Each structure stands twice: as structure tokens, then as C-alpha cells.
Amino acid sequence: MDMEIRTFRNEDISGICNLINSELEYDVSCEDLKAQISQMQEDKNYVIFTAVDNKKIIGFIGLQICLAFEIKGKVMRIIALAVTCYSQGQxxxxxxxxxxxxxxxxxxxxxxxxxxxxxxxxxxHFYEKNSFYKKGYSFCKRIN
Incomplete structure (x- = not known):
């Protein structure tokens, strides 16, 4: 494997879209994703890294930088992380x-x-193996 991790490029959108739909099991159109990522690119508080092997996207991580009331300094949220099923465990x-x-x-x-x-x-298990610990529950409410 000749894998490299690099900063997101616009040509990565379809590979990331495939990962979001297949590995994260969300139903996202590539057009909608392109619009979302375009907005993220305009905001310095979003960062995307891609894992590439043989010019093929095999993983990505999307990050958001923000502040929290209970944590001193800036925090960074992993808002998406996926690796192709055939590349997991590597x-x-x-x-x-x-x-x-x-x-x-x-x-x-x-x-x-x-x-x-x-x-x-x-x-x-993966996050715990990477030194994350459980802190609480996440709740979600759709507004429209």
C-alpha cells in the first residue's frame, strides 16, 4: 500500500460521497455534499484530510474547530471519519x-x-483504542 494523507482537494468529493453513503450509511447526494463542502471551504474552522492510495480515496476525516463552555481553549470536533471496508484494520x-x-x-x-x-x-472500540474516552450522550432534534 502506498497510502498518503493529504489536505482535501475538490476532486475528492465523489470518493468522500461514496464513503459517507457506504461506510457511514448516510443517504447523501454528491451534489448536496459538494454544496456543504463548498461552504466549509469558505470557513477557516473546517478542515478535511483524505487518505489516498493509488489515486483512490480510501478514507477521510472532517473536522470543525470551535469553542466549548467547559473546556479551556479551542476544541476540534471530528464531524466525520470513514475508511473503506476493505481498508479497515490497516x-x-x-x-x-x-x-x-x-x-x-x-x-x-x-x-x-x-x-x-x-x-x-x-x-x-476504535476510538477507545485511539485514547478517546466516553464523556456523555449525544442528542439530536430536527427543526424542519
């Missing part, structure tokens, strides 16, 4: 987290946060 997800942590250190970010769906037991 350290790619951990490498993406390490890249996020490197970015956090360079930008004086004190804490990395992540939410993970209740049914995603493999993801929970």
Missing part, C-alpha cells in the same frame, strides 16, 4: 486521527471531541 483511521492531532497541536487546539452513533460498537 491503521488508516488511526493515521487520520494522528493527522488531526498534529493539526490540533500546530493550531493550539486543546481537545478533540467526537460523537458516535449508539449502534456503532466497532467505532466505539
Amino acid at each position: 491503521g488508516i483511521g488511526s493515521a487520520l486521527i494522528q493527522e488531526a492531532e498534529r493539526y490540533a497541536k500546530e493550531n493550539n487546539i486543546s481537545t478533540v471531541l467526537v460523537n458516535s452513533g449508539l449502534k456503532r460498537a466497532k467505532a466505539h
Whole structure:
């Protein structure tokens, strides 16, 4: 494997869209995703890194930098992380987290946060293996 982790490029959208739909099991159109990412690119508080092997997107991590009331300094939320099923277990997800942590250190970010769906037991184990700990529950309410 000749994998590299790099900053997002616009040509990565279809690969990321495939990962979101297949691995995260969300139903997102590539057009809607392109519009969302376009807005993210205009805001310095969003960062996306991609894992690429042989010019193919095999993983990505999306990050949002913000503030929290209870945590001193800036925090960074992992808002999406996915690796293709055939590449899982090879350290790619951990490498993406390490890249996020490197970015956090360079930008004086004190804490990395992540939410993970209740049914995603493999993801929970993965995050714990990468030194995350359970802090609470996540709640969601749609407004339209």
C-alpha cells in the first residue's frame, strides 16, 4: 500500500460521497455534499484530510474547530471519519486521527471531541483504542 494523507482537494468529493453513503450509511447526494463542502471551504474552522492510495480515496476525516463552555481553549470536533471496508484494520483511521492531532497541536487546539452513533460498537472500540474516552450522550432534534 502506498497510502498518503493529504489536505482535501475538490476532486475528492465523489470518493468522500461514496464513503459517507457506504461506510457511514448516510443517504447523501454528491451534489448536496459538494454544496456543504463548498461552504466549509469558505470557513477557516473546517478542515478535511483524505487518505489516498493509488489515486483512490480510501478514507477521510472532517473536522470543525470551535469553542466549548467547559473546556479551556479551542476544541476540534471530528464531524466525520470513514475508511473503506476493505481498508479497515490497516491503521488508516488511526493515521487520520494522528493527522488531526498534529493539526490540533500546530493550531493550539486543546481537545478533540467526537460523537458516535449508539449502534456503532466497532467505532466505539476504535476510538477507545485511539485514547478517546466516553464523556456523555449525544442528542439530536430536527427543526424542519
